[in-house]
Structures are given as C-alpha cells and as structure tokens.
Amino acid sequence: MxxxxxxxxxxxxxxxxxxxxxxxxxxxxxxxxxxxxxxxxxxxxxxxxxxxxxxxxxxxxxxxxxxxxxDKPNPISISSEGSYTLDSQLLRDYRTGNGNLTDILGILPGVQYSEAMLGAEQLTNIRPAEVSLSGAGGRESGYFIDGVNNNSLLGNEQNSANRNYLQDVMGHSQETFVNLDLVDSIEVFDSNIPARYGQFSGGVVEADTVKAGDELQFGLSFRGTNKSAVEYERFYSPWYDGQDVLLEPDFKKHNIGAYVKAPIGSDTSLVAQFNMLESQETLFQLGRLRLQKQTNYNGFIKLDHALTANDDLTVSASYSPFKGEYFSENAVNSDYIVDGGGYNLNLKWAVQRSWGTMDSQLNWRASENNKDTAPYWFAWTSLPGKSWGGELGYESSLEGGFGDIEKSQDTLSFSQDYEFDYGSVLGSALSWQLGFELKQQFAQFNRLEEAIIYNGAVVRPEVNCSGYTVDCVETQYRVPVSQLEAQLGRKLDLTKPEDILLLSNNVMQSGQFFAYRELNPMGDASARINNLSAYAEGQWQWRDLTITVGGRYDYNDFVKNHNFAPRFRGNWSVFSDQGQWVFGANRYYSQDQLDYKLNEAKQPSHFEVRHLQNGRLSQWLPSKVSRGFVYQYDSIRTPYTDELTLAYRHQLLGGTLEFKWLNRFGRDGINRLQGHNEIGQATLFAGNDGAYRYKRLSASWMARYDNQHIEINLSKVSNEIAPASFDGDPTLSVGGDKKVAKDAFDSDELAFLAVERVTAKEEVETVYHLMSLNDLELQKQDFNRPIIANISWGGHFGNWQLSMMARYSAAQDVMYKASYTRTVSQANSICDTCNPAQKAYPVYCERRRPSVTTVNSNIKYMLLNTQQYQLSLSLEIENLFNQRTYIIAPLSTGIEVGRRFWLGVKLDI
Structure with missing residues (x-):
C-alpha cells in the first residue's frame, strides 16, 4: 500500500x-x-x-x-528517480524459462542481453543471463537483495566465452543465483540513482524477498521442459560435406519449489522457502553418450518480529549453492566440476520515531567459485594407442584438465540509514536521507596444484622413454618383430606396401613423446579490504518543483582512493499535474577491481623442452624464452561514470508516457598495458586509460487497469569506446611478414578476427587479426543493440491468467564464431634446437545480422479454487512464432532454437 x-x-x-x-x-x-x-x-x-x-x-x-x-499505477516511478518497479503480479505474469532474477528485466527500456541469451547452449544452462543496464556490462551494475549487495568480486571478463579456463574459473556478476520464487518485488534503476547506492557504474537492481501474510500458507510447485518440448532449425553451409550429423541437444530441465508462510502469534511471522533448478544434458564424448549436470539450490528463511508498534526486527538466512558437472567433448579423462554460490545471514532493525525513521542492518555473507579437474593436459598425435581423436577425424587425441583452483569471498558489513522529515519551512517542504556503511571483504585466489600443458608431440617408433611414463609412450607390438619375420621367413622390407601394412597392423601402440610443455605453478593471493561509505541527500519541495541534492563518499584501504560522487536530480510538475519534467546530473564510481589484485596469484608460466639423444629422452630443460607473463596492478584510480539525463512523463490513457534522454561518459576505465617489470619479466600493467560514451533515447508507455497491464518501450542506443581501452596487437614480428603470439597474454584468451577486404586486383581476400578476447568483446560491443522495442501485456480473466512479451532487435553487425580454428606460433616456445609450438585459436567473423523478433507467452489456468486450496496449471512458451534468431552466421552450419515449452503445476494451501 x-x-x-x-x-x-x-x-x-x-x-x-x-x-x-x-x-x-x-x-x-x-x-x-x-x-x-x-x-x-x-x-x-x-x-x-x-x-x-x-x-x-x-x-x-x-x-x-x-x-x-x-498501488502505483504502473512500473514507472512517480519521483525524480529513474526507476521502474516490478511487483509480485508482474513477476508472476512474465516469468518464463529458468526464473532467474535477470530473466524478467528485458521488459524494461534500456535493458539488453548478450548474444548467448538466444543460443542453443542456453537450453541447458541454468546460470542467470548477464544483462547490460545503461550501457555497462553485467559486472558493472549493482545487485541488491533486501538491501544487501550481491555482487561477486570473483568474476572474470570472459565468463561467457568458455567454461573451462586454464588460469581461472568461470564466474558471474552475482554471488548467488536467486530464483524469482523468493522475490516479492524488483526495483530497477537506470538513471538518477539515489546516493544510498554505490560501487557501480551501470544500473541498480534491488530485489525484496517474499513476506508472510496473516494466515498460514504453504505450497508446492513443479515446472519442467525437455528435448521433446523444443523445436529446432538446422542450417548447412554450401561447403557442408554431410558427414557430421547435426544432433539436437538431448536434455531435460526441471524446477521444484516449496514454501511456508506462517504467522506466529500476533507479532511474529515466518517465511521458509526452498527452490531447486536442475538441468541434465546428454552429450557425445568421443563417440559415447555421457551426462552433464547443473544444479542450483535456493534455501531461504526469514523471521519477522514486531518488538513494539514502531520497532521491527527481521532475521533472514539463505543458502544458494551452484554445481556444474562438465567434461570436454573431444577429450578423455577431462571431467571437471565447477561449484559456487554461498551463504547469507542478515539482521535488520527498522525503527520509526517522531523525528523520522532508521534502518540498521548487519550482514555476513560468504561465497566461493571453485574448479576440480585433472592437473595434466595432453595433445597426443592420433595413432594406435592414442587413437580416440583419429577415430572421429581429429589429428590430435586430447586428454586431461587444467588443475584445481579455489576462489572465495567473505564479507561482513554494518549499515545505518536515516530519514528525517522537517515538514514545512518557509512555505516549502524539506527532508533528508543519510547513512553510512562499514564493510570488510576478504577474497582469495588459490591454484592448488601445478598444471602442466603438453604440446609438440613427436612420433618416434624407436623412442626409449627413459622412465618417463606420463608424457611418453613406447612402441608396443602384438607380436615381436623378430617373431613376425620368423613367420615370414625373411626380413621386413618397408619399401613394399604389403610389409608396411603388415607392420602397422601389428602395432598396438605407436611410440611418441612430448618435446614441449608449459608449467603453471601453484600460487595464491589474497586481499582484505576495509571499506567506509557515507551518503547524504536533501530533498527540497516548493510548490510543483522538487530538488534533491547530495553525494556519496567511498574509501577503502586497498587502493586508498577517496571517491566523492555528487548526485543531483529533480522533477517539475506541469499541466495540472498531468505532466512532469525530470532532470539530473550524477556521478557513479564502480567497485574497486579486487579481482585484478587476485590475478597476481597467477604465477608466470614457464616452458620446457627436451630431445632424443641416441634414441633416449633427455631431461626437461628451460626453453630459450622460459617464462610467461605476470600481472601488476598498482596505484589505479577507481573507474567512474558521469551521467546527464532529461525525461518527460505525462499521464495518458490511464497510464504514464515517458520520453527519456540518457547520456553517460565513462572515464578512468582499467585497461591492460603490455610491458616488462624491473627484472625484465613480461608484464600486464594496469592503466586508467579506458573510456566510453553511451547515449540512449527511449519512449515508454505503461499502464495498469483493473485486471490488465501493458508496457511498451522503444530505445535507440549508441555506444562508443575509446581506442585506449583496447589491449592492442598481441603479436610480435620475427622477420618479414611472419608473426608470433606474444608471451604477455594467457594462451586461452586470444582469438582471430577475420576481415574481408578487396585487393588491388578486385579480388576478395580474408585477413586474420590476432587479438585478445577482451578486445574482441569491445570490438563486437556485445551488449550494444542499436534499436530495441518491447511490448508486454498481461491480464486476469476469471480462472485464466495470460501474458505475452514481444521483443524486437534491429539489424546490426555482429561477430560470429566460425566453425574452424587458425594456428600461430608461440613466442615463448622459440628455442635454439626446437621448432616453435603451434597454438590453435578460435576465429570470429563480422557479418550483418538481420532483425530478430521473439515473442514469449505465459498461460495459467486455475484448475481448482476452493477456500482450502488452489491448484493451477501453467504453460510457458518461448519464441511463440518459431522465428529465426540468426545465431548461426550466414553460409554456416549449425542449429538454432525455435519454439520451446515449459509445463508446470502449483498447489497452494
């Protein structure tokens, strides 16, 4: 109310x-x-x-x-804040898919998803989609649950590019994945964000958890989907040879929930809720079917007690673990487990007094992000004994993993927020908001074991492994050669095809060894940060004009930056309160990049080579360039964003029409500078040269009637990134046109960008540019859609509850991942007596993607409705009209996901 x-x-x-x-x-x-x-x-x-x-x-x-x-007539704010509120009804009406917190945000203006949102892999993925608010990436927005920050400091910058990293664990912008069943309402800020929120440079998402009512309630729910509930569309390139069959993903996914809401006496209430989201996918691993599994649990309990008529005490606790059991599809012994999520304990005291209100909050939370896998990675030549890759047409037979890594984050915080209302002063109204937060965070990165990557396999039938049993195999015959020759009655003549065939059929295992390896040592790094934040805002109201002026101060003893962010916003009512101008100028500082400090735990790789000497293997020796790179992040400033915004709202047809202009300038962004430290070690230094500009024009109309609601918005966006934000060319010239990859980047964070150009002879040729994945993300501007339009509608008609969401993305240039790789020599493998090792990297191509329109629908029917219980059925349909998503590049081979269904049942008692 x-x-x-x-x-x-x-x-x-x-x-x-x-x-x-x-x-x-x-x-x-x-x-x-x-x-x-x-x-x-x-x-x-x-x-x-x-x-x-x-x-x-x-x-x-x-x-x-x-x-x-x-209630508010629609999600658009009535104040000068640039906020939109999604209440419990909207959350129920527009819930589809996994039911994650970010899935529903797409109905709002300026919210954009990454390309991965429409990919076939999203069918089985249960992790929340990363979203962009006001032009910033997922990690740059602030996520809050019941007023407590839920941002993770353990993420990495390419968390959607790969699951299995050599030097890291896949991360996410959120510490724990909260299911919408636990959420009562969500408030999303895209501009004019109050000073009580800090440590972000994008937007803010504030979720409030469910509350108990006046009567005992409990319920059970089940939702599910599987392979048979999905339609696919296959596409083949003109060069497709037809040998590889495009198989549909074989999966099943289900969501189970239970809750209890119970009043305990006249002053106390209890909410307990459990939710489990599980996905299972059957994949081929080198010709045999295996099961991959992902599971996310949400356990939540909240006790609310009225100490007095004006004092309310709330105690809540949650446990939200995530676990993914994966394997590499083209490698044996490659199982790896990623587990994350964590705990949250929150104590809140809300006070109302004659002088105003006060909220005091004490919170402890802990999260982790770990990977458990084998410590060795082999690229054997596909020959007898190591032939599993060759059986599927691969030149190499891959095996193993990249070693165990643990990452953890612990946070203890205490905050107090005050509101003072001074009433009428000289004919105007004056009120204040102020508060502070004390927070201590401890984060740790720990590589638990040395990871060894073997490359450069050399085939030698006569090799003597000299006791090396892990990275060398000797030739083994079914029948000794001498016995075979005795049976023939002559020596084998390897100039004769029949003798060559006879000998090859006699080989059980071909001798081969690795001449090159990369060692990634154990290492750990930790950082403890003590943070002080304080804010104050004063609101002055005179007649139809309201002005809010304030600021926020942040300091921590890690980077020792004193950050002051001014906040200014206002609104002016016109046309007899039917219209309202909203304006503002604000600064937002992002969170201090603790994960960069943790990168210093990644000890530099070093490289070793060995040779055959008289048929016997020599010992491993350092290569000529024997060490990789290190990270060094010192004396960095906190990135910030300056914002100017102007909006006009008008009451129209029972709803609110809003026109908004938003202009943001990002400065002091952290970029990576290649160089060498004082001992000559290749080093990635931190710089503050990154910058961007984001502009958005949007028009929205939202209305709520007795039994229906509708939301319409159209956004035009542009995003410009300064050249200094890019890493630059990651190659070295070694004479002529020959280039090798520098040792200043991870071997798994590079990729090729294929660019077509017309030569002087008017012929089209493809030029390949090696670049970091960070630069590739900036290049393709994954979250930048030039024009986005949304139409959402929901209604309740007797026992029926219907909703529909349509989303349009205009045509644009995008980066498609090609189906092939390209190799380049490694600079750090060049030695006097060995050949440079070759490393294969993925290739991306720039292509024009047509416009995409998707429609999702949600249908619920109340099957039974009595005073004792309600039983309802639900049908959720994504991509209702089975439209193309254009995830598969033109003239390429692949599968796109079309129409898909979720079925559900819910019992409330």
Missing amino acids: KVFTPTRAGSLLLPFISGFVSAQSEPLAGTALQNQKEAETLIEDSRYIACKNDAQRCRRDYIEQIEVRG
Whole structure:
C-alpha cells in the first residue's frame, strides 16, 4: 500500500505525525482500525495531538491534508528517480524459462542481453543471463537483495566465452543465483540513482524477498521442459560435406519449489522457502553418450518480529549453492566440476520515531567459485594407442584438465540509514536521507596444484622413454618383430606396401613423446579490504518543483582512493499535474577491481623442452624464452561514470508516457598495458586509460487497469569506446611478414578476427587479426543493440491468467564464431634446437545480422479454487512464432532454437 500526495507540500507531514503519535501514545497506536471511518478519526486525532502547539500550521495541514491509498499505477516511478518497479503480479505474469532474477528485466527500456541469451547452449544452462543496464556490462551494475549487495568480486571478463579456463574459473556478476520464487518485488534503476547506492557504474537492481501474510500458507510447485518440448532449425553451409550429423541437444530441465508462510502469534511471522533448478544434458564424448549436470539450490528463511508498534526486527538466512558437472567433448579423462554460490545471514532493525525513521542492518555473507579437474593436459598425435581423436577425424587425441583452483569471498558489513522529515519551512517542504556503511571483504585466489600443458608431440617408433611414463609412450607390438619375420621367413622390407601394412597392423601402440610443455605453478593471493561509505541527500519541495541534492563518499584501504560522487536530480510538475519534467546530473564510481589484485596469484608460466639423444629422452630443460607473463596492478584510480539525463512523463490513457534522454561518459576505465617489470619479466600493467560514451533515447508507455497491464518501450542506443581501452596487437614480428603470439597474454584468451577486404586486383581476400578476447568483446560491443522495442501485456480473466512479451532487435553487425580454428606460433616456445609450438585459436567473423523478433507467452489456468486450496496449471512458451534468431552466421552450419515449452503445476494451501 502506497501513501502519497502528488501536489500538496503539507502532505509530507503525515508520516511524521503518524510516527509521533505511535511513539507518544501506545494505546492509540495499537487501536484496531475496524473500518474507514475509524481510520479517518485516528488521522484527525493524530493531527490534533501533533499540531496543538502550532495552531496556524495545524489549521493549514488540517485543511490541505489529502490521503491517497493504492498501488502505483504502473512500473514507472512517480519521483525524480529513474526507476521502474516490478511487483509480485508482474513477476508472476512474465516469468518464463529458468526464473532467474535477470530473466524478467528485458521488459524494461534500456535493458539488453548478450548474444548467448538466444543460443542453443542456453537450453541447458541454468546460470542467470548477464544483462547490460545503461550501457555497462553485467559486472558493472549493482545487485541488491533486501538491501544487501550481491555482487561477486570473483568474476572474470570472459565468463561467457568458455567454461573451462586454464588460469581461472568461470564466474558471474552475482554471488548467488536467486530464483524469482523468493522475490516479492524488483526495483530497477537506470538513471538518477539515489546516493544510498554505490560501487557501480551501470544500473541498480534491488530485489525484496517474499513476506508472510496473516494466515498460514504453504505450497508446492513443479515446472519442467525437455528435448521433446523444443523445436529446432538446422542450417548447412554450401561447403557442408554431410558427414557430421547435426544432433539436437538431448536434455531435460526441471524446477521444484516449496514454501511456508506462517504467522506466529500476533507479532511474529515466518517465511521458509526452498527452490531447486536442475538441468541434465546428454552429450557425445568421443563417440559415447555421457551426462552433464547443473544444479542450483535456493534455501531461504526469514523471521519477522514486531518488538513494539514502531520497532521491527527481521532475521533472514539463505543458502544458494551452484554445481556444474562438465567434461570436454573431444577429450578423455577431462571431467571437471565447477561449484559456487554461498551463504547469507542478515539482521535488520527498522525503527520509526517522531523525528523520522532508521534502518540498521548487519550482514555476513560468504561465497566461493571453485574448479576440480585433472592437473595434466595432453595433445597426443592420433595413432594406435592414442587413437580416440583419429577415430572421429581429429589429428590430435586430447586428454586431461587444467588443475584445481579455489576462489572465495567473505564479507561482513554494518549499515545505518536515516530519514528525517522537517515538514514545512518557509512555505516549502524539506527532508533528508543519510547513512553510512562499514564493510570488510576478504577474497582469495588459490591454484592448488601445478598444471602442466603438453604440446609438440613427436612420433618416434624407436623412442626409449627413459622412465618417463606420463608424457611418453613406447612402441608396443602384438607380436615381436623378430617373431613376425620368423613367420615370414625373411626380413621386413618397408619399401613394399604389403610389409608396411603388415607392420602397422601389428602395432598396438605407436611410440611418441612430448618435446614441449608449459608449467603453471601453484600460487595464491589474497586481499582484505576495509571499506567506509557515507551518503547524504536533501530533498527540497516548493510548490510543483522538487530538488534533491547530495553525494556519496567511498574509501577503502586497498587502493586508498577517496571517491566523492555528487548526485543531483529533480522533477517539475506541469499541466495540472498531468505532466512532469525530470532532470539530473550524477556521478557513479564502480567497485574497486579486487579481482585484478587476485590475478597476481597467477604465477608466470614457464616452458620446457627436451630431445632424443641416441634414441633416449633427455631431461626437461628451460626453453630459450622460459617464462610467461605476470600481472601488476598498482596505484589505479577507481573507474567512474558521469551521467546527464532529461525525461518527460505525462499521464495518458490511464497510464504514464515517458520520453527519456540518457547520456553517460565513462572515464578512468582499467585497461591492460603490455610491458616488462624491473627484472625484465613480461608484464600486464594496469592503466586508467579506458573510456566510453553511451547515449540512449527511449519512449515508454505503461499502464495498469483493473485486471490488465501493458508496457511498451522503444530505445535507440549508441555506444562508443575509446581506442585506449583496447589491449592492442598481441603479436610480435620475427622477420618479414611472419608473426608470433606474444608471451604477455594467457594462451586461452586470444582469438582471430577475420576481415574481408578487396585487393588491388578486385579480388576478395580474408585477413586474420590476432587479438585478445577482451578486445574482441569491445570490438563486437556485445551488449550494444542499436534499436530495441518491447511490448508486454498481461491480464486476469476469471480462472485464466495470460501474458505475452514481444521483443524486437534491429539489424546490426555482429561477430560470429566460425566453425574452424587458425594456428600461430608461440613466442615463448622459440628455442635454439626446437621448432616453435603451434597454438590453435578460435576465429570470429563480422557479418550483418538481420532483425530478430521473439515473442514469449505465459498461460495459467486455475484448475481448482476452493477456500482450502488452489491448484493451477501453467504453460510457458518461448519464441511463440518459431522465428529465426540468426545465431548461426550466414553460409554456416549449425542449429538454432525455435519454439520451446515449459509445463508446470502449483498447489497452494
């Protein structure tokens, strides 16, 4: 229930008066409001008690006081904040798919998803999609659950590019994955964000968890989908040879939930909720079927107790672990487990007094992000004994993993927030908000074991492994050669094809060894950060004009930067309160990049080579360039974003029409500088040269009626990134046109960009540019769609509940991942007596993608509805009209996902 008065300054006194009465007169505060007449009498008595010492003010407030009760008419804010509120009804109506927190945000203007959102792999993935708010990447936005930050400091910059990293664990912008079943409402800020929020440079997502009612309630729910509930469309390139069959993903996914909401006495209530999302996928690993599995649990309990009529104590706890059991499809002994998520314990005391309100919050949370796998990676030549790759047409037979890594984050925080309402001063209303937070964070990166990557396999039938049993195999025959020759009665003549065939059929295992290996040592790094944040905002209201001025201060003892972010916003009502201008100028500082400090735990790789000497293997010896690179991040400034915004809102057709112009300038972005430290070691230094500019024009109209609601928006976006933000060319010239990869980048964070150009002879040729994945992400601007349009509608009709969401993305140039790789020599493998090792990298091509339109629908039917229980069925349809997503590049081979269904049942008692 929302209480507000749009135009009268005196109306701001009502919360102040109510709080005064509650504090001074307990019998009055405890009076049961039986009907509206008693409520009006109570309000009049409150005014008299609070105003009897100021007759003039009392008469004014008594005459001008207006009380309006009811929900906000639609998600668009009525204040100067650039916020949109999704209440419990909207969350229920628009829920589809996994039901993650970010899945529903797409109905709002300016919210964009990455390319991976529409890919076939998303069918089985249960991790929340990364979203962009106001032009920033997923990790740059602030996520809050019941006022507590849920951002992870353990993410990495290419978390959607790969699951299995050599030097890291796949991460996410959120610490724990919260299911929508636990959420009562979500407030999303894209501009004019209040000073109580900090350590972000994108937007803010604030989720409030469910609350108990006045009666005992509990329920069970089940939702599921599988391979048979999905339609696919196959595409083949003109050069497709037809040998590889495009198989449909064989999977099943289900979501199980249970909840209890119970009042305990007259002053206490309890909410307990459990949710499990599980996905299982059957994949071919070198010709045999195997099962991959992902599981995310949400356990939540909240106890709310009214200490007095004006003091409320809330204690909540949650446990949200994630676990993924994976394997590499083209490698044996390659199983790896990724587990993450964590715990959260929260204590909140809400106070209402005559002078205002106060919220005190104490929170402890812990999360982890770990990988468990084999410590060796082999690229054998596909020959007898190591032939599993060759059986599927691969030149190499791959085996193993990249070693165990543990990452953890612990946070303890205490915060207090105050609101003071000074009522009417010189004919205007004045109020203040201020608060502070003390926070300590501890983060750790730990590579638990040395990971060894073997490359450069050399085939030698006569090799003597000299006791090396892991990285060398000797030739083994079914029948000794001497016995075979005795059976033939002559020596084998290897110039004769029949003798060659006879000998090859006799080989059980071909001798081969590795002449080159990369060693990634154990290492750990940790950082403890003590953070102080404080903010203050004053709101001044005079007639139809409201101005809010304030700022936020952040400091921590890690980077020792004093960051002050001014905040200014306002709104001016026009046209008899039917119109409203909103304006603002703000600065937002992002979170300090602790994960860069943790990168220093990644000890530099070193490289070794060996040779055959008289048929026997020599010992491993350092290569000529024997060490990789290190990270060094010192004296870096905190990145920040300056924002200018102007919006106009108008009440139209029972809803709100909003036009918004948003302009952002990002500065002091952290970029990587290649160089060498004082001992000559290849080093990636941190710089503050990154910058970007984001502009958005959007038009939105949202309305809510008795049993229906509708949301429409159109956004035009541009995003420019400064050249200094890029890593630059990761290659070295070694003479002529020959280039090799520098040793200043991870071997698994590079890729080729294929660019077509017309030669002087008017012929089209393809030029390949090696670049870092970070630069590739900047190049393709994954979150930048030039034009986005959304139409959402929902309605309740008797036992039926219907909703539909349509999303349009205009045509644009995108980066497609090619189906082939390209190799380049490694600089750090060049030695006096060995050949440079070759490393294969993925290839991306720039192509024009046509416009994409997808429609999702949600249908619910109340099968049984009695006073004791309700039983409902649900059907969720994604891509209702089976439209192309154009995830597969033109003239390429692959599968796109079309129409797909979720079926569900829910019992409430």
